[in-house]
Amino acid sequence: MAYDYSDLVEKTQRWAEQASASGWINADTAAGLNQLDTRTPDALFSGYGAETGSGARPLIVAFMGGTGVGKSSLLNRLAGKAIARAGIERPTSREVTLYHHYSIALQSLPEALPLAKINISQHDDESKKNIVWIDMPDFDSTEQRNKHLVLQWLPHIDVLIYVVSPERYRDEKAWRLLLAEGARHAWLFVLNQWDRGQLAQYEDFSLQLHKAGFIAPIIFKTVCAEGLQVDEFSGLEATIHSLATVHIIEQLEQRGLQVRKNELHKKLQQVAGSLGSEKTFQQAIALWYKQWQRTTQQLQDGFAWPIKQFAAYYAEHAADLMTHRDSVHQLWDAWAQVRFDDALDEFISNIDQLGLPVLPFKQQSGLLREKAPKIMQTQTELAVRVALANPGNTLQRGFLKGMRLCEIILPLIAMTWVGYKVFMGYYTSNMTDNHYLGVDFAIHSSLLIALTWLIPFFILKKSQPSLKKSALKGLNKGQHTAFSLIDGEVLSTIENLAQQHKEQVSQLSVLMEQCTETDADKVLSVTGDSPLTRMLIN
Numbered sequence: 001m002a003y004d005y006s007d008l009v010e011k012t013q014r015w016a017e018q019a020s021a022s023g024w025i026n027a028d029t030a031a032g033l034n035q036l037d038t039r040t041p042d043a044l045f046s047g048y049g050a051e052t053g054s055g056a057r058p059l060i061v062a063f064m065g066g067t068g069v070g071k072s073s074l075l076n077r078l079a080g081k082a083i084a085r086a087g088i089e090r091p092t093s094r095e096v097t098l099y100h101h102y103s104i105a106l107q108s109l110p111e112a113l114p115l116a117k118i119n120i121s122q123h124d125d126e127s128k129k130n131i132v133w134i135d136m137p138d139f140d141s142t143e144q145r146n147k148h149l150v151l152q153w154l155p156h157i158d159v160l161i162y163v164v165s166p167e168r169y170r171d172e173k174a175w176r177l178l179l180a181e182g183a184r185h186a187w188l189f190v191l192n193q194w195d196r197g198q199l200a201q202y203e204d205f206s207l208q209l210h211k212a213g214f215i216a217p218i219i220f221k222t223v224c225a226e227g228l229q230v231d232e233f234s235g236l237e238a239t240i241h242s243l244a245t246v247h248i249i250e251q252l253e254q255r256g257l258q259v260r261k262n263e264l265h266k267k268l269q270q271v272a273g274s275l276g277s278e279k280t281f282q283q284a285i286a287l288w289y290k291q292w293q294r295t296t297q298q299l300q301d302g303f304a305w306p307i308k309q310f311a312a313y314y315a316e317h318a319a320d321l322m323t324h325r326d327s328v329h330q331l332w333d334a335w336a337q338v339r340f341d342d343a344l345d346e347f348i349s350n351i352d353q354l355g356l357p358v359l360p361f362k363q364q365s366g367l368l369r370e371k372a373p374k375i376m377q378t379q380t381e382l383a384v385r386v387a388l389a390n391p392g393n394t395l396q397r398g399f400l401k402g403m404r405l406c407e408i409i410l411p412l413i414a415m416t417w418v419g420y421k422v423f424m425g426y427y428t429s430n431m432t433d434n435h436y437l438g439v440d441f442a443i444h445s446s447l448l449i450a451l452t453w454l455i456p457f458f459i460l461k462k463s464q465p466s467l468k469k470s471a472l473k474g475l476n477k478g479q480h481t482a483f484s485l486i487d488g489e490v491l492s493t494i495e496n497l498a499q500q501h502k503e504q505v506s507q508l509s510v511l512m513e514q515c516t517e518t519d520a521d522k523v524l525s526v527t528g529d530s531p532l533t534r535m536l537i538n
Contacts, residue, residue: 005257008264008514009036015507023359024504029271036264039155042253058104059244060156062134065163066171070192073224074163075099075135078237083121095119096149097135101128130244139174154181158252159243159535161236163190166197169205179212183259186252186535187214188239194221194231213537239531248532255536258518265515272508276356281498287350288490295343296483299336303479306331311472314384331475332376340372340486360500364493368486375485380478387474391467403456410452418445 013034020030041060063071076082079099095118102122136153137146154160162178164171169191178187189209191202202221209217218239220232242248310331344365352358421441 005260005264006038008261008511009038011514012036012264012268012511015511019504022500023363024275024357024501025271026359029274033267033271037155037260040253040256041156041158043156056130056246056249058100058130058132059240059249060132060134060158061161061240061243062136062153062157062159063161063163064136064139064150064174064177066168066174067138069163069165069168070222070224071138071163072097072135074161074190074192074222074233075133077224077233078133079121079123083119095137096153097121099123099133099135100131101125103129104132127241131240139177150177155184157185158249158256159186159188159240161188161190161240163192164205165193166191166201169201170208175208175212182213182537184256186243186532187217187537188236188535189217189219190236191219191221192224195223195225197221214534215538216534218531218534242531251532261515265512268508268512268515272505272512274355274357275501275505275508276354278498278502278505280354280356281494281501283354284347284351284356284498285491285494287354288347288494291343291347291350292487292490295339296487298339299483300479302335302339303331306333307472307475307479310384311468311475314388314471314475315467330373330377331380331479332373336376337369337373341369344368344490356501360497361493364497368490368493371489372486375489376479376482379482379485380475383478383481384471384474387470387477388467391470403459407453407456410456411449414445414449414452418449421445 013036016025016030016033019025020027025033042057063075065071075097083097083099097119099121100123102124134153134157137149139147139150160181162174164174189205191197191205202219206217206219209219220236220239222233222236223231348358348361348365351361422445425441
């Protein structure tokens with residue numbers, strides 16, 4: 001399926017708008033894509049076919065050249081009367097002269113064209129009914145408005161008649177325009193004032209056109225001086241009339257649109273090149289991994305002393321940690337933020353060297369810079385709370401739990417045993433002559449009960465884990481967890497951007513494919529033996 005050029009331009013501009021907003025292309029690139037020219041010769045007199053009842057529009061032909069080469073004289077000769085002001089002053093032509101059949105509706109001219117700068121002349125010659133002749137201002141004029149006028153009209157032209165003189169056939173300004181605009185138009189060339197020319201000049205001019213891309217350029221030698229002169233003006237006129245057919249006009253329209261599609265395709269290719277490749281994004285992930293390893297080591301070394309100080313503080317103010325948040329210290333300080341910022345900045349610099357757009361990374365890095373301190377604070381605070389709530393390791397906590405049970409069970413066992421001895425001693429003392437247990441038993445039993453309580457109590461006191469060591473362990477654990485989460489946030493951002501990049505490249509690829517698609521049944525080929533072939537740049 002072939003896509004209309006204006007549709008492609010609209011799609012391209014929508015893509016450029018969102019790509020620029022998300023930072024994938026810069027403002028200059030977006031502006032270049034938003035300024036694509038959709039003007040065509042068909043739009044110049046769009047109402048002509050409807051008003052005349054025909055399905056064809058006229059052929060738009062323009063004389064273009066430098067000052068004093070005789071463009072206006074050629075148009076006057078064509079019209080058989082003075083319709084364009086001719087002279088030798090510089091600049092000669094300051095306006096556009098339109099010469100057309102009276103049946104063509106001028107109100108359909110695009111509003112963007114400077115209508116005040118148009119000199120209009122009509123005729124009733126039916127043989128010239130399907131042609132609109134235009135005399136363009138001198139392109140090499142010192143007045144910039146003349147150049148502006150030419151550039152405004154160029155997109156509306158089918159056939160450009162490039163007029164030169166023997167003295168000025170190597171005009172640099174007009175030559176640059178030919179090279180820039182050449183493929184969009186059909187070209188005829190007129191070496192005017194040939195009565196002053198030489199064959200060597202003609203051959204040199206033909207050679208220059210060949211270098212510009214014309215296989216066998218059509219060059220007419222004309223003379224506009226007064227008096228009987230033999231030249232090729234009638235051939236020029238006949239060639240123009242032969243082009244004013246529906247078939248040729250359709251060929252020119254389709255070629256012009258395809259040239260614009262090809263130019264758009266090249267621009268999109270350049271934009272795609274500036275986006276980088278999917279493989280390059282994988283390199284970005286590896287670059288961040290190396291960068292983060294170095295940064296993590298720096299941060300760990302820098303956190304070593306503050307962590308010890310915070311651990312001692314938390315051990316002494318464990319209760320404040322639970323009740324007063326103001327007592328919580330910030331491990332991630334200005335020094336740490338600078339190290340992290342440096343890591344992100346260096347990473348962005350590295351991906352810039354890889355040829356990837358850096359603005360999306362810069363936009364996302366702002367969020368990462370804000371998240372990092374919060375992640376570090378949250379994870380270290382949580383870890384130190386858990387560590388202080390459960391000090392020591394699993395073995396220590398199991399042993400202490402056993403000692404607490406012993407602190408209760410052993411005295412109970414001792415008291416049970418003493419009670420049993422007391423009861424049995426009292427019972428047997430009534431049946432025998434043995435004395436009751438006595439003072440020694442009372443002392444020893446009291447000591448036994450005391451020892452069964454004091455020993456576990458003493459062990460519990462001496463075996464309590466250090467709150468400072470627990471806080472230190474919690475802070476280190478929270479630090480490592482925070483480093484891992486920060487790394488994960490950055491990697492997640494890179495992966496998200498890689499996915500966005502893939503989508504941008506995919507949309508761009510679709511646009512480029514649509515630029516190259518054509519409808520086979522609508523292609524009007526230009527045959528090799530056609531005069532039109534010699535008028536087109538290959």
